[in-house]
Amino acid sequence: MYPRVFRPLRAALGAALLTTVLAAGPGTAAAQDRVVITTASGQLQGTAPDANGVSAYRGIPYAAPPTGTLRWKSPQPVPRWSGIRQATTPGPACYGTSQPGAPATAMSEDCLTLNIWAPPRGSQPKAVVVWLHGGGFQFGSGSDPKYNGAALAARGVLVVNVNYRLGAFGFLAHPDLDKEAGASGGYGLQDQIAALRWVQQNIASFGGNPGNITLFGESAGAHAVGLLMSSPQATGLFSKAIAQSGSFWDNQKGSIPTHTEALTQGTALAARLNTPTADGLRAIPATQLNTASTTGAPFGPSIDGHVLADSPAAVFARGQQQRVPLLAGYTAAENFPVFDPFALPHDTPTEFRAAAEKLFGAARMSEFNALYPSTTQAQTDASAGQLIGDMAITEQTWEMLGLHQRTSARDVYAYKFTYTSPYSPVAAHVSDVPFVFGNLLPQFFAPHSTGRNHR
Known part of the structure; x- marks a missing residue:
């Protein structure tokens, strides 16, 4: 039996943060007031409160820079600083691929920072929401303007956005790295866990409640939410x-690579770079490593034996996931360009139906044709796009919701985002994000119909 479904309209997703968003009136702090915050690592000073009384603290390091000998190491504590650190500028994005459809952004290995938007303090500590950005674990940044937390924080919730290592920097596995620490390949997820620990330790200084933290994310960020729900390393952090x-899961095929598969990918990269050892890989300049590692199959989460000891689906089925209330859902048209290469062959309607029969079986084709019609080529292209979106996101979302409902004994909520307007003409992948944050920027991905000749 599926969980209850509700259909959010307009900004309803922003209001549905499991009741953590509370109403708040405009702040009264004078514009020149810039409060100094004391954290475990030192003092911070952010921007002056805006018209709603929200102060921003940007570019806060939550772990030591993972550079030099710390490349492919678990995140280490932030060195203490003296004096007051200005927290007014976001940190650079972590190395990865260029973000499709967006201007190039500065990248660096020294990227383990987070941003905080704090509403006016009240009589009680504020609920906290921690955002994990999307991008297929290959691109993106918590500092992207789409994720500016000021408007959401104005509703009375403390907003945190996180950078984490991406691509090969965050997910490379290698035998030498296994020898160093017993497991390799999960550094990006470890970064997210380190950020959550930092939030629990320090968020009270910003007026937040460390006992009321909601972890949320979209696309890869949502996959990360599910992965951390299945990780004992994240117990009690949200x-x-x-x-x-x-x-x-981290890909549209519904499976997460094993550690053996991740090791094969890592050693293949080392061979391409003529550097068989981990120390040799650490000596390669970051820009060169980034270029070499983003031209083949993407690096992403794997069953590393540390953060993820087993398939997340198996963990959920056994009821060993974090037993927290869960809200999950999807948009009406999840297909978008990054999924295109994985669509079923569909150069002709006949080719599409033959590929579908091979995948789903002849006995299911009557049902399949009703759901994904392919009488004309235009219809076939549309159905191929809808199908890959359903395979990549929708089906897996329902499976996670169903498993969590059956094994967690906690509240489970589902939604389907269908809202469209002249601003947002297609309820496509990512189209819900501006409504969550209240930032009406251009759609991240333009309305899209799956192209042809993709395999």
Whole structure:
């Protein structure tokens, strides 16, 4: 039996943060007031409160820079600083691929920072939401303007956005790295866990409640939510979870690589660079490593034996996931360009139906044709796009919701985002994000119909 379904309209997703968003009136702090915050690592000073009384603290390091000998190491504590650190400028994005459809952004290995938007303090500590950005674990940044937390924080919730290592920097596995620490390949997820620990330790200084933290994200960020729900390393670090267009897998095929597969990928990269050892890989300049590692199959989460000891789906089925309330859902048209190469062959309607029969079986074709019609080529292209979106996101979301409902004994909520307007003409992948944050920027991905000749 599926969980209850509700259909958010307009900004309803922003209001559905499991009741963590509370109403707040405009702040009264004078514009020149810039409060100094004391954290475990030192003092911070952010921007002056805006018209709603929200102060921003940007570029806060939550772990030591993972550079030099710390490349492919677990995140280490932030060195203490003296004096007051200005927290007014976001940190650079972590190395990865260029973000499709967006201007190039500065990248660096020294990227383990987070941003905080704090509403006016009240009589009680504020609920906290921690955002994990999307991008297929290959691109993106918590500092992207789409994720500016000021408007959401104005509703009375403390907003945190996180950078984490991407691509090969975050997910490379290698035998030498296994010898160093017993497991390799999960550094990006370890970064997210380190950020959550930092939040628990320090968020009270910003007026937040460390006992009321909602972890939420979209696309890869939502996959990360599900992965951390299945990880013992993240136990107790958040009390609620929201997964937008993602579940507990990292790819559209519904499987997460084994450690053996991740090791094969890592050693293949080392061979291409003529550097068989981990120390040799660490000596390669970051820009060169980034270029070499983003031209083949993407690096992403794997069953590393540390953060992820087993398939997340198996963990959920056994009821061993974090037993927290879960809100998860998807958009009406999840297909978008990054999924195109994985669509079923569809150069002709006949080719599409033959590929579908091979995948789903002849006995299911009557049902399949009703759901994904292919009488004309235009219809076939549309159905191929809808199908890959359903395979990549929708089906997996329902499976996670169903498993969590059956095994967690906690509240489970589902949604389908269908809202369209002249601003947002297609309820496509990522189209819900501006409504969550209240930032009406251009759609991240333009309305899209799956192209042809993709395999």
